[in-house]
Amino acid sequence: MAAIELRDLWKRYDRVEAVQGINLDIRHNEFIALVGPSGCGKTTTLRMIAGLEDITAGEIRVGDRVVNEVPPKDRDIAMVFQNYALYPHMTVYDNMAFGLKLRKTSKAEIDRRVRDAADILNIGELLDRRPKQLSGGQRQRVAMGRAIVRNPQVFLFDEPLSNLDAKLRVQMRTEIKKIHRRVRTTVVYVTHDQIEAMTLADRIVVMNFGLIEQVGTPDEMYNAPKTRFVASFIGSPSMNFLPCRVVSGGNGSLALRLTDKLSLAVPPERAARYRSHLDREMVFGIRPEHISDRRPNAGSGFEEFEAGMEVVEPMGIDTMVFFSIDGIEICARARPRAVGPVGEAMPFTVDMNEMHLIDPANDRVV
Amino acid sequence: MSSDTATMPAMAKSERTSLALNRTPMWRQRKKLANYLALLPYIAFALFPFYIMVITSLKSNQEINNLSKSPFWATGITTDHYVYLAQNTGFFDHWLLNTVIVATVSTVISVSVGTLGAYALARLRFRGVEMFGVAVFITYLVPQSLLFIPLINVVNAVDSVVPIRDTYWSLILTYPTFLIPFVMWLLMGYFRTIPVEVEECAYLDGCSRLSALFRVVLPMAMPGIICAVLFSYTLSWNEFLYSLVFIQDQAAKTLSVGVFTELIRGDIYYWGSLMAACFTGAIPIVVLYSFFMDYYVSGLTSGAIK
Amino acid sequence: MVAVTNIGRAEARPPLSVRSRLRRSVGPDIDGYGFILPSAIIMVSLVVYPFGLAVWYSLSDAFIGQPASFIGLDNFIYILTVDDIFPKVLRNTLLFAVISVACKVFFGLICALLLQRITTFKRFFRGAMLIPFVAPTALTTLGWWLILDPTYSHINWILKHVWPFSEMGLGPYQFLADPTLALSSVIFVNFWRGLPFFVITILAGLVSIPDHLYEAAEIDGASTWDKFWKITLPLLRPVLAVVILFSTIFTLADFNIVFVLTRGGPMNETHLFATYSYTYGILNHDIGLGAAVSLFLFPILAFTVIFLLRLIRRDTAYEL
Numbered sequence: 003m004a005a006i007e008l009r010d011l012w013k014r015y016d017r018v019e020a021v022q023g024i025n026l027d028i029r030h031n032e033f034i035a036l037v038g039p040s041g042c043g044k045t046t047t048l049r050m051i052a053g054l055e056d057i058t059a060g061e062i063r064v065g066d067r068v069v070n071e072v073p074p075k076d077r078d079i080a081m082v083f084q085n086y087a088l089y090p091h092m093t094v095y096d097n098m099a100f101g102l103k104l105r106k107t108s109k110a111e112i113d114r115r116v117r118d119a120a121d122i123l124n125i126g127e128l129l130d131r132r133p134k135q136l137s138g139g140q141r142q143r144v145a146m147g148r149a150i151v152r153n154p155q156v157f158l159f160d161e162p163l164s165n166l167d168a169k170l171r172v173q174m175r176t177e178i179k180k181i182h183r184r185v186r187t188t189v190v191y192v193t194h195d196q197i198e199a200m201t202l203a204d205r206i207v208v209m210n211f212g213l214i215e216q217v218g219t220p221d222e223m224y225n226a227p228k229t230r231f232v233a234s235f236i237g238s239p240s241m242n243f244l245p246c247r248v249v250s251g252g253n254g255s256l257a258l259r260l261t262d263k264l265s266l267a268v269p270p271e272r273a274a275r276y277r278s279h280l281d282r283e284m285v286f287g288i289r290p291e292h293i294s295d296r297r298p299n300a301g302s303g304f305e306e307f308e309a310g311m312e313v314v315e316p317m318g319i320d321t322m323v324f325f326s327i328d329g330i331e332i333c334a335r336a337r338p339r340a341v342g343p344v345g346e347a348m349p350f351t352v353d354m355n356e357m358h359l360i361d362p363a364n365d366r367v368v
Numbered sequence: 369m370s371s372d373t374a375t376m377p378a379m380a381k382s383e384r385t386s387l388a389l390n391r392t393p394m395w396r397q398r399k400k401l402a403n404y405l406a407l408l409p410y411i412a413f414a415l416f417p418f419y420i421m422v423i424t425s426l427k428s429n430q431e432i433n434n435l436s437k438s439p440f441w442a443t444g445i446t447t448d449h450y451v452y453l454a455q456n457t458g459f460f461d462h463w464l465l466n467t468v469i470v471a472t473v474s475t476v477i478s479v480s481v482g483t484l485g486a487y488a489l490a491r492l493r494f495r496g497v498e499m500f501g502v503a504v505f506i507t508y509l510v511p512q513s514l515l516f517i518p519l520i521n522v523v524n525a526v527d528s529v530v531p532i533r534d535t536y537w538s539l540i541l542t543y544p545t546f547l548i549p550f551v552m553w554l555l556m557g558y559f560r561t562i563p564v565e566v567e568e569c570a571y572l573d574g575c576s577r578l579s580a581l582f583r584v585v586l587p588m589a590m591p592g593i594i595c596a597v598l599f600s601y602t603l604s605w606n607e608f609l610y611s612l613v614f615i616q617d618q619a620a621k622t623l624s625v626g627v628f629t630e631l632i633r634g635d636i637y638y639w640g641s642l643m644a645a646c647f648t649g650a651i652p653i654v655v656l657y658s659f660f661m662d663y664y665v666s667g668l669t670s671g672a673i674k
Numbered sequence: 675m676v677a678v679t680n681i682g683r684a685e686a687r688p689p690l691s692v693r694s695r696l697r698r699s700v701g702p703d704i705d706g707y708g709f710i711l712p713s714a715i716i717m718v719s720l721v722v723y724p725f726g727l728a729v730w731y732s733l734s735d736a737f738i739g740q741p742a743s744f745i746g747l748d749n750f751i752y753i754l755t756v757d758d759i760f761p762k763v764l765r766n767t768l769l770f771a772v773i774s775v776a777c778k779v780f781f782g783l784i785c786a787l788l789l790q791r792i793t794t795f796k797r798f799f800r801g802a803m804l805i806p807f808v809a810p811t812a813l814t815t816l817g818w819w820l821i822l823d824p825t826y827s828h829i830n831w832i833l834k835h836v837w838p839f840s841e842m843g844l845g846p847y848q849f850l851a852d853p854t855l856a857l858s859s860v861i862f863v864n865f866w867r868g869l870p871f872f873v874i875t876i877l878a879g880l881v882s883i884p885d886h887l888y889e890a891a892e893i894d895g896a897s898t899w900d901k902f903w904k905i906t907l908p909l910l911r912p913v914l915a916v917v918i919l920f921s922t923i924f925t926l927a928d929f930n931i932v933f934v935l936t937r938g939g940p941m942n943e944t945h946l947f948a949t950y951s952y953t954y955g956i957l958n959h960d961i962g963l964g965a966a967v968s969l970f971l972f973p974i975l976a977f978t979v980i981f982l983l984r985l986i987r988r989d990t991a992y993e994l
């Protein structure tokens with residue numbers, strides 16, 4: 003239950019610059035997800051907040067105090083690790099009570115809080131077991147219970163679901179969301195899975211190479227990515243990127259020329275935004291769900307073209323269709339009924355209102 | 369072999385009426401028997417000296433000295449030699465007692481000191497850890513036979529402050545030289561297998577370094593520590609060279625040296641009492657071993673197998 | 675959303691505390707030094723210092739009860755040129771280490787393979803095998819001393835009384851009085867004591883070889899023999915190398931067995947470094963020569979360790 007501020011936070015290991023001066027304000031009771039590819043510095047950031055790792059430069063504030071030199075035991079932070087890190091020699095009850103005992107909480111109070119947390123997590127019957135006798139999902143719950151009972155200022159999660167099988171992962175994801183609603187507290191949640199981040203977080207922080215690429219709500223991250231990296235990282239399957247040239251389409255309009263034969267008109271509202279890039283080589287970004295067989299009856303900004311299908315992946319509700327333009331593979335999302343046999347040409351409609359234009363010089367979205 | 373027979377019956381019932389499938393095939397049984405037979409010489413070889421010790425210690429002197437009678441068997445049984453050990457030698461009163469004291473105290477010292485050191489070397493990050501780790505390995509390899517001469521000087525130097533010369537305290541002082549490197553070597557490997565996150569979780573739960581060590585890390589390392597205790601105890605119990613060099617006083621000797629120096633007199637060997645002593649001296653450690661065999665095995669093999 | 679640095683606050687930050695500056699220069703866990711301090715003190719005063727002292731003794735004419743003075747390499751020169759027992763010590767040590775380790779590897783491997791295949795009484799068999807290794811060496815060697823005693827020898831008794839040996843007219847042998855037999859006896863007892871370590875460790879190595887490798891080989895049509903040469907032995911090599919390393923070190927430095935069985939005799943034929951050094955330093959009171967002899971062990975040990983460690987490094991290159 004505290005705000006966290008990271009100021010110019012650096013972490014240097016012997017040779018690796020793991021975190022390179024990040025700034026972040028995490029609000030009171032906010033659920034923040036740190037996402038990024040493996041090795042981008044998420045865990046390092048989290049561990050610096052926890053106090054498990056020394057800070058090379060910069061400052062961390064929790065609440066209104068600078069915690070740079072505060073040892074982990076005095077930070078009032080709880081953390082859930084990827085491998086759960088339960089104390090193997092203690093029962094589930096003792097695992098959860100351990101932190102409270104160290105803080106000299108009364109026996110009755112410990113008992114009340116442990117049982118409350120066990121209720122929330124549905125692990126009431128497991129209290130006398132040892133971690134060895136629990137399944138992966140149960141261990142996961144105990145690890146969270148151990149954090150909840152302490153009622154800490156901040157909750158840290160480091161890829162808590164990645165050791166679970168797919169089905170359980172989805173189930174626990176919902177569970178975590180419910181729990182956060184019940185025990186309102188500040189949460190920093192590290193994951194490399196953007197779907198987890200999208201579904202859980204109030205705001206998402208995308209990191210890459212020790213730097214923050216973008217911070218925003220899930221909606222902003224999806225609809226208004228600021229960099230090519232964020233655009234490609236958020237969303238599954240990933241956004242398509244095609245080299246293009248911004249050309250003039252006559253009477254003030256603009257078009258993107260993808261190949262000699264294929265040009266797509268830019269919607270008029272966007273023309274002003276892109277005008278300064280006229281006659282330059284740019285990258286056109288469009289998500290698969292915005293290339294489809296659906297031909298809307300009304301509305302503007304829809305462009306059509308035909309392409310030969312190369313690979314078709316039925317997913318039930320939709321079918322992913324792969325084709326290539328100038329050697330670059332493109333993925334589109336079509337209704338299963340509209341998809342013919344592989345090899346045949348198929349008409350596609352592009353929703354240019356959802357397009358992104360990226361400057362290859364700095365990989366930023368224009 | 370037994371597991372595949374267990375899955376057979378269901379198949380046999382549905383497919384054939386033959387019962388042959390239910391049994392282990394003949395050739396397999398024969399092979400198994402051959403296996404046990406081939407092992408017998410090894411076991412006999414390993415236990416042979418112990419057998420000789422027991423048999424000889426239970427025979428009367430006349431029977432031992434009757435060279436035409438089989439030395440492999442006793443016709444009459446006597447406990448004379450054991451009584452002799454108890455009444456006429458310092459075996460039980462001094463040597464056994466000294467050995468227990470020396471082994472216990474030096475084990476306690478070495479395991480506690482070694483555990484702290486091993487924890488730091490395996491877990492903590494500070495300048496020079498790797499160097500200390502290598503130093504431990506090197507001292508582990510420095511044999512006692514290289515150090516006993518200068519250690520006389522060290523014992524004498526300490527003796528000028530507190531009298532330890534010719535007492536078992538000189539052994540309690542010197543045994544840690546080979547016990548500590550061993551304990552550290554064993555436990556460093558052990559601590560590395562304990563996930564760091566559990567310890568870190570303890571810090572976040574409010575532990576200081578020491579409370580995390582005692583309440584979380586050490587309980588998790590218990591099998592390794594038990595192993596270290598057993599090995600230290602055994603090594604101290606069996607130690608011979610330092611004890612031979614540092615102790616001359618009959619009443620201060622340990623088992624191995626007492627038996628070797630006090631029970632072999634002149635040219636007439638008192639084989640009966642000597643073997644009784646050897647056997648009795650080996651019993652405590654063998655009993656200890658039989659109770660904790662798995663720890664011994666894991667300690668022995670941990671260095672060789674990851 | 676990326677916040678801009680608040681420069682004002684960054685500048686107002688108090689200077690680093692002494693503790694955190696220390697952490698920066700020596701690492702995050704300064705208390706580590708505290709943890710290793712007790713063992714460091716003991717090791718320095720009881721291993722490093724004595725080792726230095728041994729070096730000093732070896733360069734001096736130290737004698738028990740007399741002041742020592744520096745004499746350079748005289749002790750070493752004496753040992754290498756004048757002393758005619760020392761070459762025997764070298765020879766014995768080499769034979770001792772090579773023969774007993776070779777036997778331990780060979781029989782250890784066979785015994786481990788047999789032990790791996792048994793199912794009932796597994797614990798009993800394995801447990802019994804290890805007893806020679808845990809029992810006090812000096813005492814069990816005394817047992818062997820009786821077995822090898824010229825008058826009471828059980829072996830000689832068999833040769834004399836048990837058919838067909840009784841017909842052959844062999845013996846009685848003076849196991850500990852004949853130089854060759856004495857050295858063989860010493861090696862034999864060392865083999866007896868060291869074998870269990872090999873058996874148990876190799877067995878652990880065998881157990882750690884995953885079954886699916888053998889199954890795959892069987893499907894490929896490999897015979898038992900093929901499987902042994904192509905899977906078991908190659909995968910066992912790292913384990914073998916480590917066992918050989920430890921066994922060689924402890925065999926090279928052995929004292930107990932030789933001292934109890936022969937005291938280096940007959941006629942100084944069975945001395946090893948340790949017993950010879952004991953003879954000089956303790957029995958003859960010549961500390962300088964005793965230290966010099968024992969120091970010879972060090973380069974031999976170092977060489978063995980480095981050589982075998984190299985082998986191990988190369989071997990563990992293929993992980994499963």
Ligand SMILES: Nc1ncnc2c1ncn2[C@@H]1O[C@H](COP(=O)(O)OP(=O)(O)O)[C@@H](O)[C@H]1O
Pocket residue numbers: 015016018019020038039040041042043044045046047
């Ligand atoms: N203890 C360490 N010592 C050296 N380098 C490290 C250490 N921990 C992490 N790193 C390096 O720092 C970078 C970031 O690591 P990490 O924060 O664990 O990434 P993530 O959690 O995002 O996958 C990686 O390149 C990693 O190799």
Ligand SMILES: [Mg+2]
Pocket residue numbers: 041044045046
């Ligand atoms: Mg990580």
